Amino acid sequence: MSVLPKNKMKILAFAEQRNGQFKKVAFEVVKAAKTIADQMNAEVVALVVGNNIASIAGQLGGYGASKVIVVEDSKLELYSTTAYSKVIAEIAATESAEVILLPASAMGKDVGPRISVKLNAGLAVDCTALNANGGTITATRPVYAGKGMVDVTIKTQTKIFSLRPNVFTAGNSSAATAAVETKKVELSDTDFSAVVKEVKQSSGKKDVAEADIIVSGGRGLKGPEHFKMIEDLAGSLNAAVGASRAVVDAGWRPHDEQVGQTGKTVSPSLYVAVAISGAVQHLAGMSSSKYIVAINKDKDAPIFTVADYGIVGDAFEVVPAVTAEIKKLLGK
Amino acid sequence: MKILVLVNHVPDTETKVKVGADGKSIDPAGVNYMLNPYDEFGVEGALRTKQAFGGEVVVVSLGGDANKETLRKSLAMGCDKAILLKDDTVRDSFAVAKSLADYANEYGAEIIFCGKQSIDHDNSQVGGLVAELLGWPSISVVVKLEIKDGNIVAEREIEGGHEIVHAKLPAVIMAQKGLNEPRYPSLKGIMDAKRKPIEEKPASSADVRVEVSAMRKPPAKTSGKIVGTDGSAAAELVRLLHEEAKVI
Ligand SMILES: Cc1cc2nc3c(=O)[nH]c(=O)nc-3n(C[C@H](O)[C@H](O)[C@H](O)COP(=O)(O)OP(=O)(O)OC[C@H]3O[C@@H](n4cnc5c(N)ncnc54)[C@H](O)[C@@H]3O)c2cc1C
Ligand SMILES: Nc1ncnc2c1ncn2[C@@H]1O[C@H](COP(=O)(O)O)[C@@H](O)[C@H]1O
Numbered sequence: 195m196s197v198l199p200k201n202k203m204k205i206l207a208f209a210e211q212r213n214g215q216f217k218k219v220a221f222e223v224v225k226a227a228k229t230i231a232d233q234m235n236a237e238v239v240a241l242v243v244g245n246n247i248a249s250i251a252g253q254l255g256g257y258g259a260s261k262v263i264v265v266e267d268s269k270l271e272l273y274s275t276t277a278y279s280k281v282i283a284e285i286a287a288t289e290s291a292e293v294i295l296l297p298a299s300a301m302g303k304d305v306g307p308r309i310s311v312k313l314n315a316g317l318a319v320d321c322t323a324l325n326a327n328g329g330t331i332t333a334t335r336p337v338y339a340g341k342g343m344v345d346v347t348i349k350t351q352t353k354i355f356s357l358r359p360n361v362f363t364a365g366n367s368s369a370a371t372a373a374v375e376t377k378k379v380e381l382s383d384t385d386f387s388a389v390v391k392e393v394k395q396s397s398g399k400k401d402v403a404e405a406d407i408i409v410s411g412g413r414g415l416k417g418p419e420h421f422k423m424i425e426d427l428a429g430s431l432n433a434a435v436g437a438s439r440a441v442v443d444a445g446w447r448p449h450d451e452q453v454g455q456t457g458k459t460v461s462p463s464l465y466v467a468v469a470i471s472g473a474v475q476h477l478a479g480m481s482s483s484k485y486i487v488a489i490n491k492d493k494d495a496p497i498f499t500v501a502d503y504g505i506v507g508d509a510f511e512v513v514p515a516v517t518a519e520i521k522k523l524l525g526k
Numbered sequence: 527m528k529i530l531v532l533v534n535h536v537p538d539t540e541t542k543v544k545v546g547a548d549g550k551s552i553d554p555a556g557v558n559y560m561l562n563p564y565d566e567f568g569v570e571g572a573l574r575t576k577q578a579f580g581g582e583v584v585v586v587s588l589g590g591d592a593n594k595e596t597l598r599k600s601l602a603m604g605c606d607k608a609i610l611l612k613d614d615t616v617r618d619s620f621a622v623a624k625s626l627a628d629y630a631n632e633y634g635a636e637i638i639f640c641g642k643q644s645i646d647h648d649n650s651q652v653g654g655l656v657a658e659l660l661g662w663p664s665i666s667v668v669v670k671l672e673i674k675d676g677n678i679v680a681e682r683e684i685e686g687g688h689e690i691v692h693a694k695l696p697a698v699i700m701a702q703k704g705l706n707e708p709r710y711p712s713l714k715g716i717m718d719a720k721r722k723p724i725e726e727k728p729a730s731s732a733d734v735r736v737e738v739s740a741m742r743k744p745p746a747k748t749s750g751k752i753v754g755t756d757g758s759a760a761a762e763l764v765r766l767l768h769e770e771a772k773v774i
Binding site for chain 2: 217272273275276279299300301303304305306307308310311312315316317318319320332335336337338339340341342343344345346347348349350387388389390391392393394395396399400401403404407431449450452455456457463464474475478481482484485486487488493498499500501502503504505506507508511512514515516518519520522523524
């Protein structure tokens, strides 16, 4: 028995979890769905997929879900592009959801196109704003690596949007609760034609794609040994370490730290670029950060054109001084 | 093996974006186009698959005549045959993918390589769409790939780590930087490419699902504040981040 009023339009919010814990972006997606739902007199149904996850599902009520659907299966413990897309599409169809919101995370970007084919739905990827005033949803998304922005609308009956992490704010959870409903989706072996067998965690370090603060180093640091200084500054801020392509290509840092056009696109609240010139391909990956600090000895380095605060000086002197000041401030 | 590789022709990474007269797309004046960087990893992956298993590599691009340049480069790298699915209209990802999937069927592809993303509209859609349209498994953001007896073991990048994915052929592989080191076309390759045919076919059609209504430049940053020129500025910088920006 459903306590929800009938015939209200439904927005399905896919709340990504890994290892039984919601990703931060899961709350952002549910909250963004709620904002749209309020503009359209619709309601939010959240979906959690995985194994042993029923206990966390209720949390989503506090971000605006009026109902949470849980699909649990031991075979869904690890991600599978084919099985997860089947589950999401099937739940979207049985709920008659007209709008589906996904995170533009590795999982959401992978699953989005597959669901869109199954549901004959248009898909707009990596959106940074959604607006439903007037009944039509207009999404804004960056193109040309953030050098342009486009507004897009979806023409199909069912519409799918994926949201760039860290852009939509989830805010604090309210006291609201949601009904949790467990549903079964029949899955056969053929539904697992691509399946994750193992996840290799990068030894507990913070990932640039998810970090709220990033400290990145460039070729001006002259050698991998000097990244200790970057790690110390990052450590004082509880930040992730990032890198320019020049240092990744030189083998000083691993590729998963590379920020930019051929690395990761990031939008943290604070991005500190140390001894990075600010080539367009680097800016492409980080210029949508809320605040940017540049430390570079060349006052004409292009990084200063996007920086909110800059120090034109020698990184080897400035960075340790900044680290010391931060430790002082945060009482470390 | 019948190996198909999908390549897109995109503005190079140095492009200064100017909005065109229609207010919806980039002004192409003065823009240099190139083979989408991720697709180079796709081409290299396709060529290595041929080295391992034999067969042929067909490269396909959907677009106008200009895309022949990108097809020519792929031929110079070593692809055997090129197909231009001719279309001068603006298409969304689905309409591109539909036509590419139709061609993959017609050709009888056994594995498809593509890039993880086109660097024009950064959609990251076409590979997954093509796979779903064909009913194949797919693996995105691939940085490592092994194929043995029709079984695939691949590594894909995710937040904070890598996933080891198992799948079976036929499959779509979406390449990320790190998958391989793309070869440079050899002089002989460039000469041979001039003689290799580029076959033109009409692209099959599909309705537009996602429409761009406007394009603009992102809001310009008001020029930042230079806080100082040495370590003595550190305290002021940290104060600004704490009190003004409130990010620490
Ligand atoms: C297709 C393509 C894709 C690309 N993708 C990416 C990408 O994803 N990410 C990326 O970052 N790049 C990318 N690039 C490369 C990009 O063009 C630049 O080459 C690269 O970003 C430069 O790295 P850098 O700033 O560390 O090095 P440099 O350009 O060498 O800059 C070093 C900087 O350090 C400063 N410096 C030197 N010594 C000191 C000191 N003691 N104290 C303070 N400052 C100092 C210098 O003034 C200079 O500004 C790409 C390029 C292409 C063609
Ligand atoms: N017009 C096209 N012709 C051929 N391949 C394409 C085309 N557009 C995209 N692709 C392929 O699909 C990948 C992902 O593109 P996209 O979904 O546009 O980001 C690209 O890296 C190409 O390999």
